[in-house]
Amino acid sequence: MSEYKDSILVLRTYKLAESDRILSCLAKQHGKIRVVAKGARKPKSKFGGRVEPFTELNASLWKGRGELDTLRQVDVISLNGSLHQDLDKMMKAATVVEMVDKVSFDGQELPELFTLATRALRSLARTDSPNFLAVFALRLLVLEGLAPQLDGCRVCGDPNLVSIEARHGYGLCITHAVSPTISPRIVELMRTVLAGRTASVLNLGTKEDSSEFEKVVMEYLEHVLSLKLFSLHANDL
Numbered sequence: 567m568s569e570y571k572d573s574i575l576v577l578r579t580y581k582l583a584e585s586d587r588i589l590s591c592l593a594k595q596h597g598k599i600r601v602v603a604k605g606a607r608k609p610k611s612k613f614g615g616r617v618e619p620f621t622e623l624n625a626s627l628w629k630g631r632g633e634l635d636t637l638r639q640v641d642v643i644s645l646n647g648s649l650h651q652d653l654d655k656m657m658k659a660a661t662v663v664e665m666v667d668k669v670s671f672d673g674q675e676l677p678e679l680f681t682l683a684t685r686a687l688r689s690l691a692r693t694d695s696p697n698f699l700a701v702f703a704l705r706l707l708v709l710e711g712l713a714p715q716l717d718g719c720r721v722c723g724d725p726n727l728v729s730i731e732a733r734h735g736y737g738l739c740i741t742h743a744v745s746p747t748i749s750p751r752i753v754e755l756m757r758t759v760l761a762g763r764t765a766s767v768l769n770l771g772t773k774e775d776s777s778e779f780e781k782v783v784m785e786y787l788e789h790v791l792s793l794k795l796f797s798l799h800a801n802d803l
């Protein structure tokens with residue numbers, strides 16, 4: 567077995583045997599990996615409470631022969647502990663790691679995705695914004711090359727959009743949309759994030775706008791990625 571080092575973000579964990587834990591992680595240089603943390607569930611484990619979802623670690627690992635590597639040692643970069651103490655933040659963090667999990671595949675190098683996700687979780691741990699999820703989802707769509715085109719109506723170029731056609735990723739004006747589905751304020755928030763000005767949007771928003779913003783963006787993301795996010799709909803059950 568050969569040893570390697572990488573920064574990892576723990577996405578999910580599973581119990582294995584008596585006292586071990588399997589971690590599904592996004593590694594900065596190695597992309598998505600699954601690793602065994604031996605003895606992680608023992609009270610005196612050297613991994614302590616550090617191999618939990620949302621934690622960011624510098625790790626030494628043994629490369630396994632199969633698809634499981636073995637965690638040898640970890641140093642904490644960011645525990646993001648507050649994400650486990652606040653239900654709202656925990657649900658948002660769970661949605662972030664679920665999105666990251668769904669867009670990443672074994673064998674891909676994904677340093678930009680790693681940076682986007684770890685920065686977002688650290689920021690969520692420090693502060694909370696009602697626009698957090700929508701902003702993260704839009705930035706993820708940009709990274710994936712799937713962001714909607716919102717410069718103007720696809721048919722006539724009118725910048726006053728009232729609807730976004732998710733199937734093709736463009737906006738439509740009042741004349742060309744089947745029916746208005748999105749407020750101008752939300753279009754403006756989306757444009758601001760797509761232009762890279764995320765900080766101002768994270769600091770903005772009324773409760774009504776934020777909830778519409780999140781709904782529009784998350785529906786769009788689920789449509790273009792053809793998925794349903796379990797963590798996002800857990801409250802609907």
Ligand SMILES: [Zn+2]
Pocket residue numbers: 719720721722723724738739740741742
């Ligand atoms: Zn039009």
